[in-house]
Amino acid sequence: xxxxxxGLNHKTAPLDIRERLAFGQEKLKEALKSLGQLPSVNEVAxxxxxxRVEIYASVKDGHEASGEITDFISSFHGIPxxxxxxxxxxxxxxxxxxxxxxxxxxxxxxIPGEPQILGQVKDAFKTALSCNATGFIxxxxxxxxxxxxxxxxxxxxxAESAVSISFAAVxxxxxxxxxxxxxxxxxxxxxxxxxxxxxxLMTNGVRDIKVANRTYERGLELASAFRGTAVRFxxxxxxxxxxxxxxxxxxxxxxxxxKDMMTHIMKERKFRPVFxxxxxxxxxxxxxxxxxxxxxxxxxxxxxxxxxxNMNERKKEADKAEDIVNGEVDKFRRxxxxxxxxxxxxxxxxxxxxxxNDELSKFIRRFPDLDNATLSAVEHLADAITNKxxxxxxxxxxxxxxxxxxxxxxxxxxxxxxGNDDE
Amino acid sequence: MGIILFELALTGYFLAAAxxxxxxxxxxxxxxxxxxxxxxxxxxxxxxxxAFRYFxxxxxxxxxxxxxxxxxxxxxxxxxxxxxxxxxxxxxVSFIGPIVFxxxxxxxxxxxxxxxxxxxxxxxxxxxxxLSAFTGIAAFAVAAGAGAMYLAQHYALKTxxxxxxxxxxxxLQVIDDINHRLTTLGFALFTIAIIAGALxxxxxxEGLWRKDPKVLSALFTWLIYGICFMLRRFSxxxxxxxxxxxxxxxxxxxFTFLGVNLLLNTFHTFK
Numbered sequence: 001x002x003x004x005x006x007g008l009n010h011k012t013a014p015l016d017i018r019e020r021l022a023f024g025q026e027k028l029k030e031a032l033k034s035l036g037q038l039p040s041v042n043e044v045a046x047x048x049x050x051x052r053v054e055i056y057a058s059v060k061d062g063h064e065a066s067g068e069i070t071d072f073i074s075s076f077h078g079i080p081x082x083x084x085x086x087x088x089x090x091x092x093x094x095x096x097x098x099x100x101x102x103x104x105x106x107x108x109x110x111i112p113g114e115p116q117i118l119g120q121v122k123d124a125f126k127t128a129l130s131c132n133a134t135g136f137i138x139x140x141x142x143x144x145x146x147x148x149x150x151x152x153x154x155x156x157x158x159a160e161s162a163v164s165i166s167f168a169a170v171x172x173x174x175x176x177x178x179x180x181x182x183x184x185x186x187x188x189x190x191x192x193x194x195x196x197x198x199x200x201l202m203t204n205g206v207r208d209i210k211v212a213n214r215t216y217e218r219g220l221e222l223a224s225a226f227r228g229t230a231v232r233f234x235x236x237x238x239x240x241x242x243x244x245x246x247x248x249x250x251x252x253x254x255x256x257x258x259k260d261m262m263t264h265i266m267k268e269r270k271f272r273p274v275f276x277x278x279x280x281x282x283x284x285x286x287x288x289x290x291x292x293x294x295x296x297x298x299x300x301x302x303x304x305x306x307x308x309x310n311m312n313e314r315k316k317e318a319d320k321a322e323d324i325v326n327g328e329v330d331k332f333r334r335x336x337x338x339x340x341x342x343x344x345x346x347x348x349x350x351x352x353x354x355x356x357n358d359e360l361s362k363f364i365r366r367f368p369d370l371d372n373a374t375l376s377a378v379e380h381l382a383d384a385i386t387n388k389x390x391x392x393x394x395x396x397x398x399x400x401x402x403x404x405x406x407x408x409x410x411x412x413x414x415x416x417x418x419g420n421d422d423e
Numbered sequence: 424m425g426i427i428l429f430e431l432a433l434t435g436y437f438l439a440a441a442x443x444x445x446x447x448x449x450x451x452x453x454x455x456x457x458x459x460x461x462x463x464x465x466x467x468x469x470x471x472x473x474a475f476r477y478f479x480x481x482x483x484x485x486x487x488x489x490x491x492x493x494x495x496x497x498x499x500x501x502x503x504x505x506x507x508x509x510x511x512x513x514x515x516v517s518f519i520g521p522i523v524f525x526x527x528x529x530x531x532x533x534x535x536x537x538x539x540x541x542x543x544x545x546x547x548x549x550x551x552x553x554l555s556a557f558t559g560i561a562a563f564a565v566a567a568g569a570g571a572m573y574l575a576q577h578y579a580l581k582t583x584x585x586x587x588x589x590x591x592x593x594x595l596q597v598i599d600d601i602n603h604r605l606t607t608l609g610f611a612l613f614t615i616a617i618i619a620g621a622l623x624x625x626x627x628x629e630g631l632w633r634k635d636p637k638v639l640s641a642l643f644t645w646l647i648y649g650i651c652f653m654l655r656r657f658s659x660x661x662x663x664x665x666x667x668x669x670x671x672x673x674x675x676x677x678f679t680f681l682g683v684n685l686l687l688n689t690f691h692t693f694k
Contacts, residue, residue: 161590175580175589178596270659273595290581294662302583313590 002062003137003336005096006069006088007047007054010110013087021077021084023048031076032133038072040065043135045128045142047103049120051110056100058137066090097141097336098329104145105152105321106159111311112318113158118149137339141332148328155324158317161310166197168306169277169298170204173245176275176296181205186243188212188236189250190222193279197247198226210243212236214250237261241268246276248284255286262289277303334400341397344408347417348393352386425479426535428472429493433527435465436496440524443517452591455513462520466500469527473497476537485553486538488684492530495680496523498561506565506601514592518568518575529681548623552616559612560676563648566605567673570666573598577663599662602669603655610648617645637691640679647672 008018023031023046035044035055043058055073059065070088074081091099102108104121125142128134134142153159162168170180177183185206187198190213198209209228212235213219219230231239240246240257250256257276262285266274273294278285283299290297298306360382364375393415397407411417439462442454473494476484484490503519506512540549572592579589592598624632632638651668654660660668684691 172580175576175594176596178594271661271664272659273662293664296580298583305583 002059002065003057003093003096003141004059004062004065004069005054005056005091005099006066007052008084008087008089009052009054009108012089013084017084017087018050018053020079021053021073022050023053023076028127029131032128032131034076035069035072036131036133038065038068040068043138044133045124045138046133047121047124049117052103052108054099054103056096056138056141058135062092093336094329094333097144097332098325100141100145101148101325101328101332102322104149105325106149107152107318107321107325111163111314112321113160113163113314115159118146118153121145121149137336140335144328144332148325151328152321152324156317156320158314158321160317161313163307163310163314165279165300165303165307166193166200168303168310169197169247170200171310172296172298172303172306173201173275174204176273177244179205181207183244184208184210184242185245185247186210186212186231186239187222187226187228188246188248188256188284189214189252189280190218191249191251191279194247194249195222195225197277201245202226206245210239212239214252237265241265244272244274246274246285248276248278249280250284251280252284253282255284257285257289259286259288259292262286262292262295266292266295279303337404338398338400341404341408344397344411344417345394348397348411348415349390351415351417352390356382356386425472425475428468428475429531432465432469432472433524433531435461435468436520436524436527439465439516440520443520447517447588450588452514452517452588455516455591458516458520459507459513462500462516462523463504465523466497466504469493469497469500480537480539482540483550483553484537485557486540487534487536489530489533489535490537491557492526492533495557495561495564496526496530498558499523499526499564502561502565502605503568510593510597510601512593512597514588515568515572518572519565522564522568546623548619548626552619552623555612555619556616559609559616560680562605562609562612563669563673563676566602566609566669569598569602569605570669570673573602573663573666574670577666595662599665602665603661606648606651606665606669606672610645610652613645613648617641632691635691637679637683640675640683644672644675644679647675 008021010018013021028046028048032044032046035041035046035057040060041057042060045056047054047056053073055069057065057069070081070085073079073084099108100121104118106112106114106117109117121142125134125146128138128142162171173180173183180201181204183206185198185201185208187194187209190211202209209223209226210231211219211223211226211228212231212233213222214233216230216232222228223230236256240261246257248256271294273296276285276289276295276297278297278299281300285297285299287297287299289295360379363378364370370378393411397404397411401407439458442461443458446452446454446458473484476490483494485494499519500523503515503523507515573595576589576592576595576598578584579592580595620638624638647668651660651665651672654668655665
């Protein structure tokens, strides 16, 4: 009985290989069915995302299975195995379990702490369950991976700080304003990043969004997308005083907001704090405006730096997460290896029972005149001896001892169990 | 017994202050929890020490300089813990812990013998005056701590040094709210203290007290906070400026409370 994890990810394979080897949603069930029919595979699950293609299987023989699975991938996608076999990694047993737990906990992701992978692992498990592809062992492993990932998210700060520019902007806004509900946002110009930041602000409670664009029509279009209002560029100065957060992506050739203008606006705002994000190139807000009281002006490089320091913070948290994963892998390993000894313990007890019954029937044949009371006393005696004799070896074989494999081997030889050993 | 409790409380405060200041210098708040627990232990012992003095002396232990400083530090701790429960702001310990410890250290160096209230303290007015003054300036002290925390967070955001510390400090808005509430509370209590003090002093000393340096200094402090209050209300002196004002105000308090007593000749002394 073995577990293997075989696959490739963003670290081992380039995107174009990952794309060609990916199993699309519609092909997943078909692939799981074929994998389940491979001679050495008992249970199987398939995780296919844009960053990784991985097959987890409980198998009869690890080496044969990895060959069969590689051939399957090759024939399923019609790509010769030598094009990708160099990029494949194969983990066995404990290492395979650790790999899945790390993957689900986002420790193997490009950005540690990213939330998508856990959902993808859950989906992979659900699909496998719906095809009856997994069984006793993989179900346990998959559930362990999901619960470990949840522990990592709640017990470490791995997912706490923002690691994208637009989320960093929201994080900073919260550090300035606390609650974002009731704050008003002005979008100056448009662009992917600015719109993304505006959307994140909206999910954090901002309702009042104004859009000012050079061309008013485009502004109207954007405003309707955010359920906000469009503002004419000429009225900018007047409108700016009402904005608590300004996202500027106008990409104008020179400053749109000068320091003097901002000084004036701040007076009008009674110096209520304002958070300005300038992601235009060249910059459209005079950097000197940061010197005005209660103005917090960030440009793209500043945000990038925040993201960088957050990333370092996540890496530190990832170390704590590895400890959690190790602990959980250990628990799984103990459970998994206790499975190995089960058949031996059962065989041992069966053997003892056989011997006892044989000897008892011989005994009865030799002394046919015995009364029932004596007979039952003898049976009791035989039961007690067999139970006592098998008790200690059973406990030893089931125990979590590092020499268990050796003990299992010796038990098989000593008690002549190998005749029963074909599972 | 009372002395042992006081010394143990001082030790707890010392450890809390040391740990939290090291945290602050290293720009992290990893040990904030530990510092808060140590400070809580110090606070519990401190309350016991004051209760002990109250029951052995038969009056609120605020008549000597040692007792007054110790009582003042205890009130600051109390306000701090209320805020910690209300706002969940662990990093605040780095700003309040040192203040409490320094005041306790000052108390430790003052003569510790108990002083019975003299004939110049008849009726309830002196106690109303003292209690509201103590609580009021304790609120000002915590407001100054919040002001310092505001400036730390403000500095981090302005200079874009968004490091571990500022990550765990509360938002500017929350700190400003705390500052505003404490200043308002402090101002109200300080006003009561001045009125109660005037009623009492007029009975005992008649006109003489009005030119006392400590009384003048207290009125000056009251004026500073009054101006803060007005500026905030009417000219938008919120946030950073309010934070700075709360620190300046507290400096004036310290001058009134300690400087005048130690340097100038005043009626209004502790024994």
